[in-house]
Amino acid sequence: MQPGSLAPQFDVESYVAGEIKHVALSQMKGKWVVLFFYPRDFTFICPTEIKGFSNAEPEFAKINAVVVAASTDSAYSHKAWFERDLPDVKFPVLADTTHKISREYGVLNEDTGEAYRGTFIVDPEGVVKYFVISDMNVGRSVEETLRVLQAFQTGELCGLAWKPGADFVHKS
Numbered sequence: 801m802q803p804g805s806l807a808p809q810f811d812v813e814s815y816v817a818g819e820i821k822h823v824a825l826s827q828m829k830g831k832w833v834v835l836f837f838y839p840r841d842f843t844f845i846c847p848t849e850i851k852g853f854s855n856a857e858p859e860f861a862k863i864n865a866v867v868v869a870a871s872t873d874s875a876y877s878h879k880a881w882f883e884r885d886l887p888d889v890k891f892p893v894l895a896d897t898t899h900k901i902s903r904e905y906g907v908l909n910e911d912t913g914e915a916y917r918g919t920f921i922v923d924p925e926g927v928v929k930y931f932v933i934s935d936m937n938v939g940r941s942v943e944e945t946l947r948v949l950q951a952f953q954t955g956e957l958c959g960l961a962w963k964p965g966a967d968f969v970h971k972s
Contacts, residue, residue, distance in 0.1 A: 801906050803929060807833070807922040808904035815878035815893045823868070823892040825926070832865035832953070833922040834945060837907045837915035841873045841881040845939045849917075852942040854889045859946055863953060864924070870894035872902055872913055907933055921949050 801808070811824035825833065836853065838846040853867050860867050868891060871878075875895035882889055894901060896915070902908035907918035919940055921930040929952050934940065951958035957969040 801904075801928060801931070803931070805928055807835075807920065807926050807928050808901065810894065810896075810901045812901065813875045813895045813897075815875050815882055815895065817890045818879075818883065820875045820879060821892075823894060825922075828866055828868075829926065830924050832860075832863070832924060832949060833868060833920075834860060834865055834949065835868045835870065835905075835920045835922065836940070836945075837870045837902060837905065837918040839914040839917070839936050840871060841877045842885075845937070846871075847885060849939045849942070850886055850889060852939075854886070854891070856942045856946060857891060860949070863950065865949055867891040868894065870896050870901060870915065872896045872899055872908075872915055905931075919945055921945070921952060923952070 807825060809825050811822060814821055814823040816823065838849060850869060857867050873895060874897050878893045878895060896902050899908050899913060902915040905918060905920065907916045909916055916933050916935060917940055918931060918933040920928060923929050930948055947963060950964050951962050959969045
């Protein structure tokens with residue numbers, strides 16, 4: 801996968817705010833999608849990230865973006881963990897038990913069956929604009945993900961640490 805390629809499609813059983821439902825990327829057409837993979841339910845770093853994305857979800861919604869999480873755990877594992885420890889999370893959590901989605905997005909650790917920490921920004925036409933993948937031990941920055949999404953939405957050249965309201969880089 802490279803920036804500019806079509807995002808791999810998915811339609812999979814998921815945990816969504818107390819219910820188990822099927823969620824498909826095609827349901828999000830016309831919106832920006834922030835898809836983030838995390839290694840496992842019932843772990844230590846993952847809930848800090850999930851809570852961070854949950855707290856920022858209204859900011860993403862204001863700019864026509866939806867947040868979607870994914871791991872290789874089952875929808876029933878998600879349900880048990882989220883209802884116990886993360887009851888305020890409303891965004892879908894994909895259950896990639898076949899590892900197909902993680903493999904297609906290039907985040908699957910084939911040795912452990914876990915997803916690396918991968919964050920993807922997909923535009924309203926389904927094109928991957930950005931991704932970053934890291935190892936398991938360090939959490940990602942929700943603020944940086946939001947900043948990058950805002951920068952892509954401008955359609956302009958955005959320099960280092962650009963934030964809304966800052967000047968754009970101009971071609972000479």
